[in-house]
Amino acid sequence: MIRQPLKFRKTIFVICVLFLIILLFLISRKDTDIINSSKKISEDIPAVVYRDFSSIPKREHVYVDKRKMASNSAIDDNIKQELQETRAQIEQLKKKIAFLEGRIPQKYPDVKYLGYKERKRILVTGGAGFVGSHLVDVLMMQGHEVIVVDNFFTGRKRNVEHWFGHRNFELIHHDIVNPLYVEADEIYHLASPASPPHYMQNPVKTIKTNTLGTINMLGLARRVGAKILIASTSEVYGDPMVHPQPETYWGHVNPIGPRACYDEGKRVAETLAYSYAKQENVSVRVARIFNTYGPRMHVSDGRVVSNFIMQALQNLTITVYGNGKQTRSFCYVSDLVDGLLSLMASSYTLPVNIGNPVEHTIEEFAMIIKNLVPGCRSTVSTGAAVEDDPQRRRPDIAIAEAQLNWSPKVSLQDGLQRTIDYFKEELSRTTFYNNQTYMDVNVKSPQ
């Protein structure tokens, strides 16, 4: 074997050591790069925050997707715009319906034609109420021009809607406690709640209507030279000590009782009428109206006829307040209207009773009505008497017979049958919830 010189071997050794150093250096650099690049990657990834979600109620886990939210609000805007457009279209269609309805010639009941001289302009206050609307029907059929003034407290447009649009008919929404300026030849002043629950609901307003309202109507009559008929009531006799009640009886009224707002209000209305007659030469007529019934009376009127019919139609207990021996006499509405027209046409200026003198006990009424409703299963029960409930009411109609040649024509059976048919129809139009009956919302009131 050939031996290398020593110098040569040393050189080889140094080269190897250098090679090793370079190799180690290179390896160490590569490691640093890897570490750095891994560090960079970890900086790019957002830090993960660990939360204990178990402590959060489930519905708080809401994932909010901002892109989705933006697109949702765009959808909302679209829906809102579409809704607005649809509403505008509905409004336009409503206008079109009203326009087209207006073009359909409405059929009115046959109205007589009156010449210029015979035709009167007649104002009916409270003309959308029970009695007023029947009076309006007759006046319209006779061919007069009729102006109805009503605040719709107890009346309703439906009672006169069959005249809407007729050239002889006008409806004014107005409260007669405020002055009214219209032209009229005759005024039937009927505006006032008539049934106890209605007039007791706002006693001050009842007094105002019968005093301030009556002054306004008498003032109007004076200004335009109209004849005026005041609708007074048998209540001016209060709980009467005289039976039957003639017009000369001054009455027995409790001035501070629950019915006083109406009774005393009507007494003042009569006094006002005769004061205007004496002082201002106003031509007045005063009708003392006794209990009247018939179609279009309020179903929650609270008086015997409406209460008993509604109870009988629904097979509820017919409730008689007191012992049932108290009496009432009831006049059918068409008879009353005939009486009012005759009084207005007559020259008799003192008060006149208008009512039906056929008297029945409340107990008898309950049985008559029960028997007129086919298949009625109601029983009759008595309850505690009502404060200031008059014990006897029956008109003495001698003056009406002599001065107006008037007396009632419709029998109780016929009148009640027509009224029952009307109430049946009203009940069928009404929707009740939770098995509620009509009487559930009624109030106990004087009969």
Ligand SMILES: NC(=O)c1ccc[n+]([C@@H]2O[C@H](COP(=O)([O-])OP(=O)(O)OC[C@H]3O[C@@H](n4cnc5c(N)ncnc54)[C@H](O)[C@@H]3O)[C@@H](O)[C@H]2O)c1
């Ligand atoms: N129905 C009866 O048995 C009876 C008995 C006696 C007297 N009356 C009298 O006959 C008249 C009519 O009675 P009804 O049974 O038709 O009563 P109703 O309640 O049916 O009618 C009265 C009308 O007057 C209106 N009215 C009330 N206050 C008013 C105001 N301040 N301004 C304008 N309008 C107002 C009501 O909205 C209603 O349309 C009343 O004056 C009443 O006192 C009726």
